[in-house]
Amino acid sequence: MGRAPCCDKNGLKKGPWTPEEDQKLIDYIQKNGHGSWRTLPKNAGLQRCGKSCRLRWTNYLRPDIKRGRFSFDEEETIIQLHSILGNKWSAIAARLPGRTDNEIKNYWNTHIRKRLLRMGIDPVTHSPRLDLLDVSSLIGSVPLYNQSQLNVSRLLGIQPLLNPELLRFATTLLTSQHRLDNPNPDLQLLQNLQENNSLSNSQFQTQFPSFTSSNQLQTPIQETQILETNVDQFPSNLNSFSCHNSPSSAWQDNGALSSNFTDDFIPLSNFGYYNSADQSMVDPLSKNSNLQSNNQNFNFASVLSTPSSSSLTPLNSSPTYINGGTEDERDSYCSNMLKFELPDLLDVNGFM
């Protein structure tokens, strides 16, 4: 037996709600609560089905709905949560006070998704799109080393340290595509870089043994993230981009959040964040990532738990509105999602 319709649709109105209908619905719910949505329209004198009433109320008329532009903080949160939860709009909405799943879904589809695509990031996996992977540009791009690294490396008199794992991965990729009759210049370039890179590493270790004795260069150090790719986790796609995260600043107060948030974490394809320093997963929803990162019992149930989680930073405060900036600014902002930085411990001034 097929499911009965939620209501008799004959004679019921569809389409946009009029102010009069809105007022009827508001008045009724304020007086009686919504009770059963099925019976509500009749009791409230509305020619609508209960489902339509519920949707109108939850997505538009509810008094606690926050309307208007999304802030930077909110967008950051949406991107991060989406990397973990996927299209679980209601779960994402539960962590954005005053926002509805519909609103977030719309915002994702019309703004964030497009921007990620434009940046060559797969909005589903939150990873660089392999089909767009151009190794030449990859080599000069942020994920391998950023400008500050280049500057510091120059100051140190060494070549910039490329991420050896990523370098190896890219080389492997190209090697697999390499044809003798059609040598790939990118491959040669990568192999050269790999050689130079290992030299640079040893050179660095000679010059600054204190950094290498306790793994300090690779493992952080407060405020430090070095992009690390785990070659074992590179499957046919780039889903497993991960990064060191510092047990530090990512989920601090809201003010710091907007500037540090995206620098500190790179999503590990739908599964949170991998802290390679201690081989643990970091709950990105917790401001106390340092605690979480030491907790081997990380539980994704927390991600899906109720919206009242105390780990949530209220997003209403210190809004920095996304829509206020230009598209370029927003792109630039988004590109920080893939940024990593040299350890602050490597105090440049100390070497000057």
Added chain:
DNA sequence: AAGTCTATCAACCGCTATTAC
């Protein structure tokens, strides 16, 4: 000024999960 294109978002549809009986 008129026509076309594009972006946005409210609302709908169809499905699954949960609850009540």
Added chain:
DNA sequence: AGTAATAGCGGTTGATAGACT
């Protein structure tokens, strides 16, 4: 335990406004 009713979710559509030609 089985079935129907209800609530909720995610994908999609369509109306509209604004930009562009």
